[in-house]
Amino acid sequence: MLSLLTATTFDDIFKSSFLEKTSSFSLTDSLIGMVAAFFLGLFIYFVYKKTFNGVIYSHSFNISLMVMTLATALVIMGISQNVLLSLGMVGALSIVRFRTPIKDPMDLIFLFWSVAAGILCGAGFIPLVFTGSLVIGLVIVLFQNKIVVENPYLLIVKFDNGVANTEIERILAAGSKKYMLKSKTIFQEKETEVTYEVRIKGNDAELVTEISAIPGVSSSVMLSYDGNFTA
Structure with missing residues (x-):
């Protein structure tokens, strides 16, 4: 028993815990997913800027929508390679509390859109996310700019x-x-x-x-x- 313990080196531990878990990592697929997430985030950025009709336009919030798409795609790429890592990520995110109030319901829609686009990009559903985002963007532009709602x-x-x-x-x-x-x-x-x-x-x-x-x-x-x- 003692001989088995002494025979295990640091290189063996490193290879088994890190290198083997990243053996299925594809740099090409990751770059394609991140580029797709960038262009989708940029599309969401321009749709939000064009259709915003609130009181004060927040450029930093609009930038955060694009960054959120990229960050979500990156997280999904990481946890999709390892089940234990995905469970740990869920546990870590469950303790996060966001204190920024969302006053406009449309801001919440854009946040959900950014997260959903990032998840689909990270999972590799590129055609689906581009088609769905195009439809969502057209619906938002149509209803926000063409249909006039009489506010009391x-x-x-x-x-x-x-x-x-x-x-x-x-x-x-x-x-x-x-x-x-x-x-x-x-x-x-x-x-x-x-x-x-x-x-x-x-x-x-x-x-x-x-x-x-x-x-x-x-x-x-x-x-x-x-x-x-x-x-």
């Missing part, structure tokens, strides 16, 4: 309690397509604040101006509304 607004009005809501709602009925009362707050029986969801017909500035001109109205503010409201 939030109208917040503060007025003295002596002012009736009927005058405000009369102006809303005449100057908007549709309006709905979302909340009403009375402050110490002196001032009232109401919030309306409004879909305007034309110039929203004129609507706010007319409401602000009502005697007893202290403030009138109209904000863009994405559909989520917390009272």
Whole structure:
């Protein structure tokens, strides 16, 4: 038993634990996968830049989409060669927590698209990922740029309690397509604040101006509304 232990050299351990596991590694396939992931990440980059319609465009987030495609492809190439390594990678990634909030649902779609493209590139499904990415990109460009969605607004009005809501709602009925009362707050029986969801017909500035001109109205503010409201 002792002779067997002493006969095992460091070179034997190195060969058995490292070299044999990388014997099936193909440099050509890896380069093809990484190049495909790069071009797909670049495609995702331009689609995101062209279709972005949020408040502030983040160039660093767009760059991270391209890098995420490359990094995911690299990880998949590595763990596909070894089952134990894949299990260890899953365990390592399970403890990672991302704290960056995703406010726009479309950003989450692009993140998932980048990860999916990287996985398919790393697994070698090049024709599938190029075809699927082309279809996804065309759908996003079509729906983001061609289809106009009418976003509602939030109208917040503060007025003295002596002012009736009927005058405000009369102006809303005449100057908007549709309006709905979302909340009403009375402050110490002196001032009232109401919030309306409004879909305007034309110039929203004129609507706010007319409401602000009502005697007893202290403030009138109209904000863009994405559909989520917390009272």
